[in-house]
Amino acid sequence: MRVLDRYVSREVTAAVAFALVAFLALFAFFDLIGELPQVGRGGYELQHAFLYVAMGLPGYVYDLMPIAALIGTIYALAQLAARSEFTIMRASGLSTGRAGWMLAKVGIVFVLFTFLFGEVIAPASSEMGERLKLQAQGSTVSKEFRTGLWTKDVIRQDGVDGEPIGSRFLNVADVTPDGQLQGVKMYEFDRDFHLTAVVTADRADYRNNNTWRLANVTETVFPHNATDVTAVVTTRKLNARDLVSEITPDILSVLFADPDRMSAYGLATYTRHLAENKQTTERYEIAFWKKLFYPLAVLVMMALALPFAYLHFRAGGVSLKIFIGIMIGVSFQLLNSLFSHLGLLNTWPPLATAVLPSATFLLVAIAALLWVQKH
Structure with a gap:
């Protein structure tokens, strides 16, 4: 089983890495197009635009990792199913629980990878990118506030x-x-x-x-x-x-930062500061709990990918499964963003607001696994 574990892990890791790099290239291209109109303002040159876009990529790694894990896992499992390898594994005694545990071991590594980028790398690189852009343009952070x-x-x-x-x-x-x-x-x-x-x-x-x-x-x-x-x-x-x-x-940098780009430690510090000064904290509390639970969405997405290994389509095969995976990933991101706004508007508990999207998709994954086991 160790050989099988290493084989499946290698296939899944390679597919997830490819999906992640493809998404990063796409988003970097769009960001660069968006920065080009600002090139030439002050000392902001083309090389500054490239650096600014590059420093924003760690934030995209954090945001896109669950979707990349979903699509990459679906592709790897679909390829195994198309080559009848997954069928041979099942005939050799591979249960659904054992297959899920193989994916979970790879998923735990992806969770730690995502948490590292969200907590350490992305906040620092985003701050460096904004500072680089402001210095190149010769502007200040509070320029957009009329009264400071x-x-x-x-x-x-x-x-x-x-x-x-x-x-x-x-x-x-x-x-x-x-x-x-x-x-x-x-x-x-x-x-x-x-x-x-x-x-x-x-x-x-x-x-x-x-x-x-x-x-x-x-x-x-x-x-x-x-x-x-x-x-x-x-x-x-x-x-x-x-x-x-x-x-x-x-604390001052928080006032100009997107809460989703801050670390959990920074969010906790600023939330405590707001609470001590009798100011509203809901937005930052929701962002804090999302920061803690969002990496676990990688495991949820990989659990959603497992049933695709048991599905056999007469036509369209791998491409149809990947398309369905993309739609699921987009739905997860939309629901995650929607719940953040609904929780803020309706004063829902921050913890529940952050956990509900992942919990909903986890229930869907469990239901799908139970269905494929019966059929």
Whole structure:
């Protein structure tokens, strides 16, 4: 059986790799066509467009892996069936459960491969690609916001781990591709939402450990007791000042990133930040659970491919099976995207929203396997 396992694994892996490369080439071509109108703007040249498209490919690997696994597995099993090899395997005692376990062992490798790209490679490459494009075009991240970037922060007594003593609203005119903030304005409030200070700075550079270095600072402090007529508003100017904040470059980058391109760790961090600031988190919670469960869709798709080895068509053979597989893969992607939007609109539990599409197709796969066993 080990020889049979290696043979089937090799056939399935080769077919899945071929399907994945074919999809990547197709999507890369369309992306490159979409980038060509922007070539020549600023310093954005053709080589930058090629690099930008290449850096987006890891994200497509993550998105397309379940479909590639489905089509590649269908093709490999259909070829085995067309050459009567699968029939000989069944005659030699290969049960449906044993065939499913052979595919599952290959599928586990694909799941780990998909998780690696979704959690590590794709988020980093997507961020590098966006940074490369912005630097080449000479633009900034927050260019499309008319009033700049707005975000909310919690002011704590001792760094970022102390007791909350107020809140801070941060406005940034521009965020450069290297993470520098330009045109910074901060409005600080106490627990009762009384304005306590207004701080402006020309720029802010991140110094690690949740610390920003503000340059050319103007700080206006308001009295805590607004009814005290003797209290005065004080203003001072500083060349530099450190600001301890929960806001980090990673959190700021989330505001411009597609949640589906973020890592699970980044989504969890930003969701926690939103929850602490009493902001809605549903969109990022759904993306977080999808990030955890989406790689398992590879196993579901391979389970859906197994019944095709038992089906015999009089005409059309392999091509008909592949066409059906493509339709199933497209349906899965559409249902997965549809449930994300429906869950957000109807405030469904994020975990259920992320799991339901895969669970639905898993039930279909089980039903199909039971049907082919009976017939």
